[in-house]
Amino acid sequence: xxxxxxxxxxxxxxxxxxxxxxxxxxxxxxxxxxxxxxxxxxxxxxxxxxxxxxxxxxxxxxxxxxxxxxxxxxxxxxxxxxxxxxxxxxxxxxxxxxxxxxxxxxxxxxxxxxxxxxxxxxxxxxxxxxxxxxxxxxxxxxxxxxxxxxxxxxxxxxxxxxxxxxxxxxxxxxxxxxxxxxxxxxxxxxxxxxxxxxxxxxxxxxxxxxxxxxxxxxxxxxxxxxxxxxxxxxxxxxxxxxxxxxxxxxxxxxxxxx
Amino acid sequence: xxxxxxxxxxxxxxxxxxxxxxxxxxxxxxxxxxxxxxxxxxxxxxxxxxxxxxxxxxxxxxxxxxxxxxxxxxxxxxxxxxxxxxxxxxxxxxxxxxxxxxxxxxxxxxxxxxxxxxxxxxxxxxxxxxxxxxxxxxxxxxxxxxxxxxxxxxxxxxxxxxxxxxxxxxxxxxxxxxxxxxxxxxxxxxxxxxxxxxxxxxxxxxxxxxxxxxxxxxxxxxxxxxxxxxxxxxxxxxxxxxxxxxxxxxxxxxxxxxxxxxxxxxxxxxxxxxxxxxxxxxxxxxxxxxxxxxxxx
Amino acid sequence: xxxxxxxxxxxxxxxxxxxxxxxxxxxxxxxxxxxxxxxxxxxxxxxxxxxxxxxxxxxxxxxxxxxxxxxxxxxxxxxxxxxxxxxxxxxxxxxxxxxxxxxxxxxxxxxxxxxxxxxxxxxxxxxxxxxxxxxxxxxxxxxxxxxxxxxxxxxxxxxxxxxxxxxxxxxxxxxxxxxxxxxxxxxxxxxxxxxxxxxxxxxxxxxxxxxxxxxxxxxxxxxxxxxxxxxxxxxxxxxxxxxxxxxxxxxxxxxxxxxxxxxxxxxxxxxxxxxxxxxxxxxxxxxxxxxxxxxxxxxxxxxxxxxxxxxxxxxxxxxxxxxxxxxxxxxxxxxxxxxxxxxxxxxxxxxxxxxxxxxxxxxxxxxxxxx
Numbered sequence: 001x002x003x004x005x006x007x008x009x010x011x012x013x014x015x016x017x018x019x020x021x022x023x024x025x026x027x028x029x030x031x032x033x034x035x036x037x038x039x040x041x042x043x044x045x046x047x048x049x050x051x052x053x054x055x056x057x058x059x060x061x062x063x064x065x066x067x068x069x070x071x072x073x074x075x076x077x078x079x080x081x082x083x084x085x086x087x088x089x090x091x092x093x094x095x096x097x098x099x100x101x102x103x104x105x106x107x108x109x110x111x112x113x114x115x116x117x118x119x120x121x122x123x124x125x126x127x128x129x130x131x132x133x134x135x136x137x138x139x140x141x142x143x144x145x146x147x148x149x150x151x152x153x154x155x156x157x158x159x160x161x162x163x164x165x166x167x168x169x170x171x172x173x174x175x176x177x178x179x180x181x182x183x184x185x186x187x188x189x190x191x192x193x194x195x196x197x198x199x200x201x202x203x204x205x206x207x208x209x210x211x212x213x214x215x216x217x218x219x220x221x222x223x224x225x226x227x228x229x230x231x232x233x234x235x236x237x238x239x240x241x242x243x244x245x246x247x248x249x250x251x252x253x254x255x256x257x258x
Numbered sequence: 259x260x261x262x263x264x265x266x267x268x269x270x271x272x273x274x275x276x277x278x279x280x281x282x283x284x285x286x287x288x289x290x291x292x293x294x295x296x297x298x299x300x301x302x303x304x305x306x307x308x309x310x311x312x313x314x315x316x317x318x319x320x321x322x323x324x325x326x327x328x329x330x331x332x333x334x335x336x337x338x339x340x341x342x343x344x345x346x347x348x349x350x351x352x353x354x355x356x357x358x359x360x361x362x363x364x365x366x367x368x369x370x371x372x373x374x375x376x377x378x379x380x381x382x383x384x385x386x387x388x389x390x391x392x393x394x395x396x397x398x399x400x401x402x403x404x405x406x407x408x409x410x411x412x413x414x415x416x417x418x419x420x421x422x423x424x425x426x427x428x429x430x431x432x433x434x435x436x437x438x439x440x441x442x443x444x445x446x447x448x449x450x451x452x453x454x455x456x457x458x459x460x461x462x463x464x465x466x467x468x469x470x471x472x473x474x475x476x477x478x479x480x481x482x483x484x485x486x487x488x489x490x491x492x493x494x495x496x497x498x499x500x501x502x503x504x505x506x507x508x509x510x511x512x513x514x515x516x517x518x519x520x521x522x523x524x525x526x527x528x529x530x531x532x533x534x535x536x537x538x539x540x541x542x543x544x545x546x547x548x549x550x551x552x553x554x555x
Numbered sequence: 556x557x558x559x560x561x562x563x564x565x566x567x568x569x570x571x572x573x574x575x576x577x578x579x580x581x582x583x584x585x586x587x588x589x590x591x592x593x594x595x596x597x598x599x600x601x602x603x604x605x606x607x608x609x610x611x612x613x614x615x616x617x618x619x620x621x622x623x624x625x626x627x628x629x630x631x632x633x634x635x636x637x638x639x640x641x642x643x644x645x646x647x648x649x650x651x652x653x654x655x656x657x658x659x660x661x662x663x664x665x666x667x668x669x670x671x672x673x674x675x676x677x678x679x680x681x682x683x684x685x686x687x688x689x690x691x692x693x694x695x696x697x698x699x700x701x702x703x704x705x706x707x708x709x710x711x712x713x714x715x716x717x718x719x720x721x722x723x724x725x726x727x728x729x730x731x732x733x734x735x736x737x738x739x740x741x742x743x744x745x746x747x748x749x750x751x752x753x754x755x756x757x758x759x760x761x762x763x764x765x766x767x768x769x770x771x772x773x774x775x776x777x778x779x780x781x782x783x784x785x786x787x788x789x790x791x792x793x794x795x796x797x798x799x800x801x802x803x804x805x806x807x808x809x810x811x812x813x814x815x816x817x818x819x820x821x822x823x824x825x826x827x828x829x830x831x832x833x834x835x836x837x838x839x840x841x842x843x844x845x846x847x848x849x850x851x852x853x854x855x856x857x858x859x860x861x862x863x864x865x866x867x868x869x870x871x872x873x874x875x876x877x878x879x880x881x882x883x884x885x886x887x888x889x890x891x892x893x894x895x896x897x898x899x900x901x902x903x904x905x906x907x908x909x910x911x912x913x914x915x916x917x918x919x920x921x922x923x924x925x926x
Contacts (some may be wrong), residue, residue, distance in 0.1 A: 017858070079413050106424045113423060118416025124426055124492040146427045272639065282590055301740040306634035309883030313889065340563045349567075373893045391886070402869055404743045428602045454897040474879045478741035500900050518896055528863035532893055548626055 003065060006172060006204050007052070008030045012061030014051035015228075018240045022048040023228045024061070031171065032202045034220035036236065038209060038251070044228040045208045046176060052206065053093060054083055054175045065172075088115060092173035096180050098157035100163070102149050108135060108160055109145040115168045134163040139193065154188035159193065166201065175207045181216060212251060216240055224248045230231030268356030275322040276354040281305060285323035285478070289469060292480035297442030298410070299393050314347055314372060315473030317389035321351065321370050324385065326468075330358045332366035337374035337515065337532035343416040344372070348500040361535050375457040377514045378535040380466035382483060388451040390472040392478065395439045395449045415447050415502045418490060425466075426495055437501070441488050442481055450487075478547050504529040509540035578623040580637040592616040599809075599835055601836025602626055606877065607633030608737065608756045610806050610835050627758075627877050634878055637737075647793045647800060651810045661711045663779045663814065669708030674785060676839075711782040712829065714814045721814060721827045735819075745868055750852055755833060757875035759841045765865045766847030774851050774863035776815040778830065785809045815850050828857065833916050844903040867922055 005028035015021030022044035029035050039045045051058045054075050063075045075083065087093070095101040102111055112131040113121075121127055132142045138159040140152075144218065149157050156179065165173060178194070179187040195218055198205060207218055215222045215236050222239050224232040225249065232245040243249045275282070280304075281499060287304040297464060307315040316421040325331065331351055335344040339361045347370065348359050360366050370387040378385065396406045399417045409415070418439055438455040441450045451470060461468060461481060468481040491497040495554040505512045507528040514536055516529040531537035578584070593600055593616040603615040605674050607630045615633060624630035658674025673679070715721040736752040745753075754762065769776055787807050791800040813830035830850030832842030851865035864870055876878060 027516070077470065102413035103420070106420055107427050109427060110420045110424045114416050114420050117423065118414065122491075122493050124423065125494050128427075134543075173509055276639070278639075301742065303738045303740055306631070306636040306639065306878060308635045310631065310881045310885065312884070312886030313882060315882075337892045340561055341890055342563045342567055345563050345567055349564075372889075373891070392881070403873075430908065431901065431905060433901065435901050436894040451893050452891075454893055456897070471679065474883055501895060502900075511898070515893070516896075517892060518899065532896075 004034075005029060005064075006066050007206075008064040008072075009052055010062050010064075012051060012058045012063060012199070014047055014056060014058045016047065017058075019043070020047075021228055022051065022225070024221075025230055026061075027223060027230075027233065028171075029204055029206065031204055032198075033221065034198055034203075034205045034207060034219045036207045036209060036222045037225060038212060038215050038222055039225035040210060041245070042227075043225040045225050047228075048225070049174055049176055049206065049208045053091065055093075074246075076253035080180070088118060089168045090170050090172065092162075092170045093166055094158075094162055094173060094175040094178050096177040098149070098154065098161045098181075101161040102157065104149050107146045107148055108152070110142070111160060111164045112167055114164065119168065127190060130167070134167060135160075137197075138163045139189075153186075154182050155190060158182060162194070162197075166197070166203075171204060172204055173204075173205045176204060177209055178207065180210070194218060212240065222250070244250065264349055264548075267353070269353045272354050274323050274355055275351070276307070277305065277319065277322045282323040288408045288478050289320065289323065289480065291380065292469070292478050293467070293482050294303070294486050296481055297440075297446030297448040297479060299477040301476055302478055304473045307473065308350065309346065312391065313343065313475035314370075314389040316471030316475075316478070317370050317372070317387050317473075318322075318347060318350070319473055320387045320469050320470075320471035320478060321368060322354075324387075325351070325355055325357060325368060327355070327357060329367045330360050332360050332363060332369045333371075334369070334374060334376070334533075334535075335372040336517075337376070338533060338534040349448065353411070356371060363535060373452050373454075374532060375453055375460045377458075377531070377533045378539075380464055382465040384466040386466055386468045388453075388468065388470045390449070390451045390470050392437075392477075393449060393470070393472040393475050393477040395447050410446060413445070415441075418447060419492075422490060422495075426492070432491070432495065439490050440495075441490065443485050444488075447482075447490075448487075449477060451469070452502070454500065454515060455489065458487070458489045463487075502529060506531045506537060509537045509544065511537070511540060565741040578591045578621075587620055589613060589616040589620060592619050595623035598837060599624075599626060601809075601834070601838050602841070603629045603633060604758060604836050605834040605841060606758065607637065607839050609633050609637045612836075619925075627881050631878050631881070644714050644792060646790050646803065649788050649806075649808070650810065651784060651788065652713070653707060654784055654786040654788050654808075656704060656708065656784060657787040659708060659782070661780065661782045663711060663781045667708075667711060667714075669897070671706045672704065675837075675856060692860070710784075710812070712814070715781070715814070716829060722829060724829070732750070741872060745867060745872060750868070750872060751831065751833075751849065753872045753875055754845045754848055758877035759838070759844065761846050761875050761877070761880075763840060765851070765871060768863065769847055769851045769865045770919040774854060774861070774865050776813075776850050776854075777846065778815045778847060778850065780843065781812045781814045783811045783839060783843070784807070785839065807836050809836070809838050811839070811846045813843070813846040813850060828853065841896035848919070 007029040010024045010026050013021070013023045014107045014136060015023070018220075020042075025048060027035065037048060050056045050065055054063065065075055065086070066072050067086065078086070093101070109128060109131040112134050113127040116127055116130065122196055128145065132145055135142045135145060140156055140159060143236055144152070152160060158181075177188055182190065186248070191214060197203065198218070207214065209215060219236045221234065222236045223230050224239065224245065228249050232243065232248045239248060240252055243252045273279070274416070277285070288300045292298065292300045303368055304315065304319065307318055309315055309318065321331070323335060331348070333339065333344045333348040335341040348521070351357060352359060354419065363369065363376045364381070366384065368385050368387060369376065370389070371391045375386065394403075394406050395418065396409055399421070400406050400409065409417075422432050425431065436454045437449050437452040438458055440448050440450055440458060440461065450458060456460055463486065464481075465483050470479045472478070489497040500515070502516050504516065506514065506516060508530050511531055515532045517532045519528045519530060520526070521528060556729060578761035593612050596619070599619055600612050600615045603618055603626060604610050604612065607615065607618070609615075614636065615629070617628035617736055618632040619626070621632060656672060658676060659669065659672045662766045663672065712721055716723065733748040734746055734752070741749060741753065766772070785807070786807050789802045790804050790806055792803045793800045811832040813832075814827040815830060817825040817827050830851065831849075832845030832849065834842045834845070848865055851863070852868055852871060855861040
């Protein structure tokens with residue numbers, strides 16, 4: 001395990017009306033590590049994700065990232081242009097609803113190749129080849145390269161969104177409820193695929209979910225959130241097998257019952 | 259061959275070139291900024307003009323701000339001096355400046371155009387003024403002005419290539435045939451106005467100054483002389499211009515852009531040069547025994 | 556062989572003559588006088604002045620006559636004329652509280668100081684065609700009113716402000732010169748001044764539809780008409796050389812103040828929020844629509860849901876000007892054959908590459924020709 005964290009969050013607070021959001025959150029994320037943020041709706045987990053990925057500015061505290069060229073940097077100090085570039089190359093963001101993270105009116109191939117074209121790739125044949133490879137990696141028939149996402153199933157759209165994010169080999173991926181919009185049967189398959197990709201590509205990820213099973217399958221470590229605060233954090237297995245906080249105990253026991 | 263038009267009587271109720279001097283100064287300042295940043299869209303305080311928005315008010319305001327008593331003005335639309343809108347604009351300038359007008363490209367100091375660049379090559383010291391309907395090349399991709407300005411600032415042009423990729427995937431060809439997007443001076447993406455892509459190469463490294471005016475959208479932009487203008491493409495799908503199997507029915511040209519004319523209900527077609535001045539010149543030369551008439555052959 | 560068509564200039568000159576003829580109509584009918592338009596079509600004149608951004612009833616009447624009754628064309632004429640006018644200076648802001656009122660109503664209170672004054676309004680007429688208008692008739696002079704109107708009537712919104720119930724509209728610090736939409740291009744985020752100027756000269760139909768949409772669920776502001784006023788105002792200008800302000804003229808305006816659902820922040824308590832509308836002349840529908848849209852454009856700043864078309868600043872402000880809209884829509888009449896040719900050429904090539912039936916069709920044609 002690397003001594004240097006990839007991402008460091010310190011005492012971070014972000015609320016959207018002075019009251020609701022997340023407060024005083026701190027954690028480190030190491031390269032290749034998956035962190036799950038678990039909580040009910042209203043726990044502040046989505047606000048946390050949005051603030052940590054700097055889509056909204058934290059009200060207090062700081063977020064540091066190990067950039068490729070400038071080393072460990074406070075994101076507040078990065079100019080907007082650098083931040084935008086970072087989010088389009090070194091980071092990925094997978095949205096709960098695939099439609100929000102895809103261009104629905106262009107083909108699967110164009111969706112995957114866009115980030116490559118944005119960084120200057122100009123060979124059509126090569127772009128197509130790379131996009132085709134990614135479809136296969138995501139267990140989608142490569143023959144569907146020219147089809148538009150509207151004709152894909154929900155699970156396929158989500159896998160396409162993931163491929164679109166991974167094509168520039170980001171080191172960190174943020175995921176907001178990546179399986180919540182999918183059928184239960186499809187969820188399992190996607191989680192398996194994600195787990196494989198994370199290992200193969202050495203991805204670090206922060207995954208927000210209300211579903212403890214997702215944490216169990218994907219995450220090395222887990223944060224449990226309630227009412228905007230982190231109530232418990234640690235190795236996923238430890239938290240699920242031996243929850244300390246009463247709220248965590250409640251969550252875990254409700255799974256066992258269902 | 260210089261053809262002087264019957265000059266329209268100058269109407270001295272209006273300031274020279276219609277706009278007041280401070281408006282002209284404001285426009286020239288915007289144009290200077292545009293020339294300093296090739297391909298960058300500079301906002302300007304567009305005025306209502308006596309012709310409607312969408313009918314060339316941007317080009318007219320640009321011309322009005324740079325024209326002087328000694329200038330010679332040529333106005334074309336669809337490549338012809340004789341189309342109704344070109345006539346209308348030429349009459350307007352005649353009325354508000356009294357400046358000499360011409361149909362000859364080499365004789366003109368300012369050429370205002372809609373949708374074509376003349377076939378006759380331009381020279382140093384000449385100015386082309388283009389009428390622009392939509393200045394923003396990313397508008398189809400992103401309706402928000404705030405967002406497209408950010409995209410230009412950060413040179414985020416990946417989305418445009420998505421369109422080209424998609425065209426090739428669906429049609430086997432890039433489907434844009436006019437107003438074909440270019441990169442100017444290796445930096446800004448620009449729309450060259452709805453000229454056919456056939457004319458794009460004329461922009462690259464031209465000795466003339468190219469000015470672009472969008473009145474309704476309130477933007478001007480420029481390509482200074484001898485500036486690199488590259489049409490977007492892929493390495494394995496390079497930019498290509500239109501070709502015809504036919505030649506011009508009047509002068510036999512195989513090098514110029516051709517208009518298609520439908521002659522009868524059976525659909526009989528003929529092709530003639532879009533650039534009427536170029537075509538007339540060639541016909542005159544043929545009559546004088548200069549170049550062979552391929553059409554007759 | 557093909558012979559090129561010429562004669563565009565003659566065609567244009569002929570079209571001028573035909574237009575004159577069309578506008579004049581039957582020579583047996585007396586020609587319209589500007590005074591008739593000005594006096595007897597004052598609502599059309601008001602609209603042309605409002606959207607033309609120029610207060611001059613005589614010129615507006617001229618524009619309407621020249622435009623043969625086409626209001627948007629008349630607005631265009633007035634705007635183009637406005638471009639040629641020099642700007643001498645700036646008047647003092649008008650105080651609508653000092654209006655010489657012809658009409659003043661409020662739907663938020665049953666009665667208000669000064670009373671509800673209906674004035675000349677179509678509101679309570681029955682929309683039955685009045686066939687007595689077929690003939691010329693003498694209108695009797697209006698008898699004098701029983702009581703004189705109060706010379707000054709407080710605005711309802713000022714009364715609400717006294718009780719701190721309505722959001723304040725503070726003057727920005729330093730009282731800077733406001734943005735001028737007729738001199739500078741619109742930029743985003745647009746200041747309230749820029750938005751109000753844009754709305755003041757916006758097309759009435761567009762604003763009406765946008766305002767209507769907010770009442771039907773596309774955005775929701777639950778508005779009340781706190782006050783609508785119509786009347787005349789003196790316009791004053793400070794003259795440097797004299798050292799004091801002089802009256803340069805009198806104009807009529809229509810003003811509408813809407814109040815909407817309250818918003819509150821952590822610092823202040825909840826208050827009613829405003830929408831403001833103001834037009835030259837008598838333009839109630841326009842000023843009400845303007846007020847609705849003004850309020851809808853504030854939704855984002857107030858932290859409300861702002862995803863309906865009337866909340867979208869760029870959508871509303873870029874499409875509100877009928878001179879721009881008319882020009883661009885109608886420019887499609889201009890020749891576009893060069894670009895069309897480019898598309899034709901590509902389409903034919905793509906179809907040929909697919910071995911399309913057009914090729915087969917040509918064979919058919921040939922067959923029909925040669926027996």
